Amino acid sequence: MSWLTFFITSHGTSHGVSVSEILAVRELDVDCGTKDDGRWQKMPQKSTEAYPYAFTVSYVERAWQHRWRCSDVTFHCLEGALCQQWVQTIREQLTALTSRPKHLLVYINPYGGKQQGERIYEQKVAPLFTLASISTHVIVTEHANHARDHLRTEAELKKYDGVVCVGGDGMFSEMVHGLVSRTQRDNGVDQNSPEEKLVPCTLRIGIIPAGSTDCICYATVGINDPVTSALHIIVGDAQPMDVCSVHHNNTFLRYSVSLLGYGFYGDMLADSERKRWMGPARYDFSGFKTFLTHHYYEGTVSFLPATDILGTPRDKTRCRAGYVLLYKCNLSNNIHNQLCSLVLYPHVWGWRVIRGKFLAINAASMSCACPRSPKGLSPAAHLADGTTDLILVRKCSRFNFLRHLLRHTSKYDQFDMTFVEVHRVRRFRFTPRYCQSDSELDLRENGKRLFSQICRDHPACSCSPAYSSWNCDGEILPHAAIEVGCFYNLIGVHLW
Ligand SMILES: CCCCCCCCCCCCC/C=C/[C@@H](O)[C@H](COP(=O)(O)O)NC(C)=O
Ligand SMILES: Nc1ncnc2c1ncn2[C@@H]1O[C@H](COP(=O)(O)OP(=O)(O)O)[C@@H](O)[C@H]1O
Ligand SMILES: [Ca+2]
Incomplete structure (x- = not known):
């Protein structure tokens, strides 16, 4: 320095x-x-x-x-x-500081969070970029996936040192999809193959928080504050980040960088999407409602534990950009190559299989810290170690589930409960007990919530439906059966 x-x-x-x-x-x-x-x-x-x-x-x-x-x-x-x-x-x-950006492509979601994206950018961020002599091309999105599709097909990426989104986790996810897909297409990589090694993106993605949860920003920077994020971008702070790829029957579905949640977080998201008009408060409303419904889901979770790593999900250490701990997140290329060539099938040595009834299945590839839970879903998760922390919450009483949820907001360990287990994994797959038919999937894709016609274990009651949906960084996945692999260092985030 x-x-x-x-x-x-x-x-x-x-x-x-x-x-x-x-x-x-x-x-x-x-x-x-x-x-x-x-x-x-x-x-x-x-x-x-x-x-x-x-x-x-x-x-x-x-x-x-x-x-x-x-x-x-x-x-x-x-x-x-x-x-x-x-x-x-x-x-x-x-x-002479080459890591600093000079030209940025900025996408603003005017409808994210409290719908303040444009104001936040104009008043708090643009003056700082001007001060630092950064030129920008600003696009205010007109519809969902506008930024993703523009990045994937049209954007002249050579002109920029990085892309920045102003919005929440959903907007960040759009950028990841646009950039990662474009990089794979340009390099002839087939995203549909779960075994394919993905090519890292060369452009960095910056995030100016203007969303509802802002978990990706909060978990990397330590706070969801637009000025802080803009300054990190200007000085060229960098943070590699894990990306999980989600497949269904050898078909690529989505990437995830923060939370993949089935059961509680999936149901909460599905309910909250219909209440977007409430703004960020929709998550409180739907969270409470989902808590009261107390649905559990049956299925099989298979996973490949990460045995060759430093640390466990129960560590007291915290990984955040700018912290000394960051060194733990730098794996050698060799390990990276091994990780990327691992295959996805449970008969391969090392896979573990757990069957059960789950209130929640969460995979956190970073801590998922956010203002609501400053320590996050998995406080010791690493940002860039090629692993995700798989948290299984088995069926338990409402009271115990509430205790588990409340521990996310206190100093007590949310994993220290008999019905909760956590594993640090490279890959996992989930298969619901009952197979989803294509017609059921179609219905779900068309936005209709489907409850199982026959509640097989409980013929006399109308309790839990057979399937939940996956909450993938705030987007709903209609497929219950998924295969997930965690990739190291696929994207660089501007903190920068
Ligand atoms: C009864 C007390 C309950 C307290 C529970 C506290 C646990 C909070 C942990 C939240 C972890 C959220 C992980 C982030 C997910 C985002 O990707 C997603 C989408 O965020 P966005 O709307 O795009 O900003 N938000 C949610 C709530 O699913
Ligand atoms: N102009 C737009 N109109 C409607 N939806 C949009 C627009 N731009 C982006 N979106 C979508 O809005 C959703 C939520 O965006 P996000 O920025 O994450 O806000 P929030 O944190 O409130 O969910 C994302 O799924 C994104 O694809
Ligand atoms: Ca990780």
């Missing part, structure tokens, strides 16, 4: 600023007051007289709870040439 230390400021105090955290530098016209970005800065009279030349450095200031803010410090000099030399040197140093 290179440091520039300045010894004279307008108050005569010294100030150290790391070059890697400088956002911009500009000369000031001290004589006639300082007009800067529309704001007037008042210079103390004494120092203005003594030092007639000045320049201002904007830099990242670390505030409370992972928040970053942009701060300015103004330096005064006696000679104009010296002042210019400083400005030029700083500019050269900034240009």
Whole structure:
């Protein structure tokens, strides 16, 4: 890290600023007051007289709870040439930082979260990009999957150093699908084959939180704050991230980067989609309703445990970008290659099979921390280790399930309960007890919630339906039977 230390400021105090955290530098016209970005800065009279030349450095200031803010410090000099030399040197140093983006493609979801995406971008993010001399091409999406399809087919990606989305986890997922699909197509990789090794994307994806859960942003940056995320993007912070691919009968369905949840989170999402007008509060409403219905689902979970890794889901350590722990997330290429060539069938050595009745089956490939649960679904999950934490919550009483849920919001261990188990896995598959027919799948794909016609184990009651749906990063998958593989380092996220 290179440091520039300045010894004279307008108050005569010294100030150290790391070059890697400088956002911009500009000369000031001290004589006639300082007009800067529309704001007037008042210079103390004494120092203005003594030092007639000045320049201002904007830099990242670390505030409370992972928040970053942009701060300015103004330096005064006696000679104009010296002042210019400083400005030029700083500019050269900034240009030499190759990890910083210069041209960004930005997609804004105007309907995400509280529908504030455009305002958040215009008021909080765009001025910072301008300050840092980043040029942008902004697209406000007109419909769902607009960003995904534009990225996959039309976008001239060569012109950009990265893509940024303003929205929630669903919007981030659109970017992942657009970019990963395009990369595979360009490299002749068939996404439908679960054994195919996927090619990593070269462009990074940035996320400005403006959604409902903002779990991907919160779990990587540590907070869902648009200014903090914009600053991470500007300074070029990078974080590789695991991507899970989801298949059904050798057909590719979707990618997932945060949560794949069947049962509780699937049912909650299916119910909440019909209440989008409520905004983020729909998850509270539907969560409560789903909790009361207390449906469980029968099926078989098979998984390939990750035996060659550091750590377990019960560790007390936390993985977040910018933390020392990050080194754990860097696997060698060799291991990566081995992971990508593993096959998906349970007869292969090492697979485990668990049958049962489950209230929830969750696969968290990162902690899934969010404002509602700051430690997340799997607090010790790693962002980029090629594994996902498979959490199985077996049928239990409502009271016990509530205890389990509430532990996500407290310091107590949500896995330390007899009906909960957690495994760190490379791959898994789920097969519901009863096979879904094609007509059932069609019905579900057309948005109709299907309850089993015959509740086979309980003929006299209308309790649990045979199938739930999968919640895949906030999108509903109609198929109950899925195969999942976790890929290491497929995308880089801007934190950056
Ligand atoms: C009764 C008390 C219950 C407290 C339970 C707290 C557990 C909260 C754990 C939430 C983990 C959410 C993981 C993130 C999923 C997102 O991908 C998805 C989509 O987010 P988006 O709407 O796109 O921002 N959101 C949800 C709620 O499914
Ligand atoms: N212009 C648009 N109109 C309607 N839906 C959109 C638009 N742009 C994106 N979407 C979709 O909105 C859904 C939710 O977006 P997201 O940004 O994740 O917000 P939230 O966190 O509130 O769910 C995603 O499935 C995305 O595909
Ligand atoms: Ca992981």
